[in-house]
Amino acid sequence: MRSGVGLLLLLGIHLAYARTHSLKYFYTAVSGDINFPELTTVGLIDDGQFIYFDSSIMKPIPKTEWIKQNEGPHYWEEETNILINKHMVLKNNIKVAKERFNQSTGVHTYQQMYGCEWDDETGATNGFLQEGYDGEDFLNLDLKDLRWISPVQQGLITTQKWNNDKALLEKDKQYFNTECIEWLKKYVQYGKSSLEKTVSPQVSLLQKDHSSSVTCHATGFYPSGVTITWMNNGQEHHEDVEVGELLPNVDGTFQKTCTLRVTPDEWKKNKFSCVVEHKGIIKEENEIRTNNGNSLPIGIIVGVVAAVVLLIVMAGIGYKIYQKKKGFKPVNGSDDGSNSSAHAEQHA
Structure with missing residues (x-):
């Protein structure tokens, strides 16, 4: 993918x-x-x-x-x-x-x-x-x-x-x-x-309309490790913050969001900014790019489509496999570990 x-x-x-x-x-x-x-x-x-x-x-x-x-x-x-x-x-x-x-x-x-x-x-x-x-x-x-x-x-x-x-x-x-x-x-x-390449993220602040939550969107980065932090007047801000899942882009890079629920008054009276750290490089963004109507930047659309396809493949019928793993027995592959990277497990 x-x-x-x-x-x-x-x-x-x-x-x-x-x-x-x-x-x-x-x-x-x-x-x-x-x-x-x-x-x-x-x-x-x-x-x-x-x-x-x-x-x-x-x-x-x-x-x-x-x-x-x-x-x-x-x-x-x-x-x-x-x-x-x-x-x-x-x-x-x-x-x-x-x-x-x-x-x-x-x-x-x-x-x-x-x-x-x-x-x-x-x-x-x-x-x-x-x-x-x-x-x-x-x-x-x-x-x-x-x-x-x-x-x-x-x-x-x-x-x-x-x-x-x-x-x-x-x-x-x-x-x-x-x-x-x-x-x-x-x-x-x-x-x-x-695998040894490093691609820095592109960072944007997105808001559907004046009264909506503000989303910090980091995309196009590789490898996958990234930290997104909201700042308020120079201090880390953790209230009313929702960190999104790491999602794949179809070009092999990744994207991630971090959404801040904030009123227009709060945004106006404070100095909010989003700080993204990736491989020792820090990027900070404090200017909102407002989307008109229901439109979304193409990067989000492409990434979300790729993520949906991958999550369906990995988890089936909407379950994300990283978080949802309840089974009852590991399975038994036919290999002995010498010719394959697959794990050899016992039969039910």
Whole structure:
């Protein structure tokens, strides 16, 4: 999911590694009467998509040139086998989850998110694996204490079973501490020319009309790490502030908003400004650009469309996978971790 607002590419670009790199996989399985693939999969490097799969096409699709150029037929055959197997296991997981929650009808989703992070300056690493069912947290692997936990009663059967399987826990630990990091470093090296770029954000203050909230919109930046702060008379202002989600633009850059609910009188009597910090560069904006009618700047339109498509792919029927992960069991891929970056998990 690339392309986008051409003008964004004219922003200043210089070479500098992002300090923290991440590899994340998102799986969403759907059951019920809905016109949507039974399984969709998205793989992200540094929050940018590099691989896609769904059960309608039944094969993984490379989304970057660097993965196309560096992995051959064996890699894609392995990924295909793993994902087809995962489709069947997740299908079964939804069936069992419905029994756990005493559900017989309706549309239901099973979600999984896992991956790892690596700080290329300190060498620090981190892994994570979370499960979701119908948009709620259900299972989480605590790698520090090496145990599964669940916030709901329906998950206790699974956590007890898996916490008693010491071999599986050690396998999970080994994957997230070693194999996942190795694949992450390999992918970062593959995509070095694009992943090491830095693109500064374009910052605008937007207001639909004189009495509306004021939105600080930062767009076109890469990598994804950005901080947006509202200032009032030189001091940080946190009241009536709503920070938006990080959203992808279709050219591989990102955008984010931070909205301030403020009356016209308050705006007039105070000196509000928005400060955006990205990769050590700070930009401040205090002049509102008022939109006429219902129009929005093209950057927001393009970015939101891209974000909606990506969120649908990752989360299915409106659930955002970063926040909604309640499932009941991780699934078992057919790989042993040696030929693929996918996580090998036990069957339900």
